[in-house]
Structure formats: structure tokens, C-alpha cells
Amino acid sequence: MMKEQARSQVFLALFNITVDTKRSVSELGSLMDSRIHELGQNQTAVISEIWDHVKSYQIRQNNTLSDIENSIFETRKSANETYRNLQSKINTNTEKAVSVVHGFLLDTQKPGTGQAGTANQYLTVTEFYDEKKLLQQETSQLQLRFEALEHSLREDG
Numbered sequence: 041m042m043k044e045q046a047r048s049q050v051f052l053a054l055f056n057i058t059v060d061t062k063r064s065v066s067e068l069g070s071l072m073d074s075r076i077h078e079l080g081q082n083q084t085a086v087i088s089e090i091w092d093h094v095k096s097y098q099i100r101q102n103n104t105l106s107d108i109e110n111s112i113f114e115t116r117k118s119a120n121e122t123y124r125n126l127q128s129k130i131n132t133n134t135e136k137a138v139s140v141v142h143g144f145l146l147d148t149q150k151p152g153t154g155q156a157g158t159a160n161q162y163l164t165v166t167e168f169y170d171e172k173k174l175l176q177q178e179t180s181q182l183q184l185r186f187e188a189l190e191h192s193l194r195e196d197g
Contacts, residue, residue: 112193119186126179134172 108193112190115186115193116190119183119190123179123183123186126182130172130175130179
């Protein structure tokens with residue numbers, strides 16, 4: 041009977057250990073499920089936060105590109121306006137100079153004497169047109185420099 045009672049106690053102890061182990065495994069499973077769910081939520085939150093940062097970066101990048109494009113546009117507009125103003129002044133001064141050249145500077149007679157003056161006292165039409173051509177070349181070079189600056193700004197952007 042003692043043996044049976046001892047056996048009964050051993051069986052009861054093993055049963056209690058089994059029940060405790062089963063409960064511990066069940067609690068561990070619940071804890072693992074909870075942790076996995078929490079990790080999934082954290083992962084979703086992190087991905088959402090990263091996506092928000094990416095969108096914010098894209099917006100800042102687009103704004104920067106827009107600012108650069110606006111700056112290029114304004115620079116081009118200013119360069120074109122400067123070019124037009126220079127060209128207009130050249131044309132206006134050319135017209136004035138041509139009338140002066142034809143009206144006064146090409147007169148080779150000294151006033152009141154009837155004698156021919158020296159050629160270097162007066163601007164010839166050829167010299168005038170050479171000077172005009174030089175000014176137009178300088179204007180063209182200025183336009184090319186503006187275009188190179190604009191191209192450089194685009195590449196830096």
C-alpha cells in the first residue's frame with residue numbers, strides 16, 4: 041500500500057508538472073503571439089514613417105527643382121531683355137551715326153576753303169561698319185555667355 045501511495049504521489053506530481061508545463065507553454069505561445077502582433081504593428085508604423093519621410097523629401101526636392109527652374113527662367117528672361125536693350129541701343133545709335141556720317145563726317149571739303157581735308161579726321165563708312173560689326177560680335181558673345189551660364193545652372197541642378 042505504501043508503494044501504491046508513493047506511486048500515486050509520483051503520478052500526481054508528474055500530472056502537476058505536466059499541467060504546469062502545459063500552462064507555461066500556453067502562456068509562452070500567447071506571449072509569442074502578442075509579440076509577433078506587436079512587431080507587425082511596429083513594422084507597419086516604421087514603414088509608414090519612412091514613407092512619410094520619402095514623400096517629404098520628394099516634395100522638398102520638387103520645390104528645389106522648381107526654384108532652380110524659376111531662377112533659370114528669370115535669368116534667361118533678364119538676359120534676353122538685356123540683349124534686346126543692347127540690340128535696340130546699337131540699332132538706334134547706328135541709325136543716328138549713319139545720318140551723322142552721311143550728313144557731316146563724310147564731307148571731305150574744309151568749310152569755306154574748298155580744299156580737301158585729311159582722311160583721318162573723319163570716320164569712314166567702312167570704319168563705322170567695322171565698329172558696328174565689332175559691337176554686334178561682342179553682343180553675340182554676351183548672349184553666348186548668358187546661355188552658357190544658364191546651361192551651367194541646369195547642370196548644377
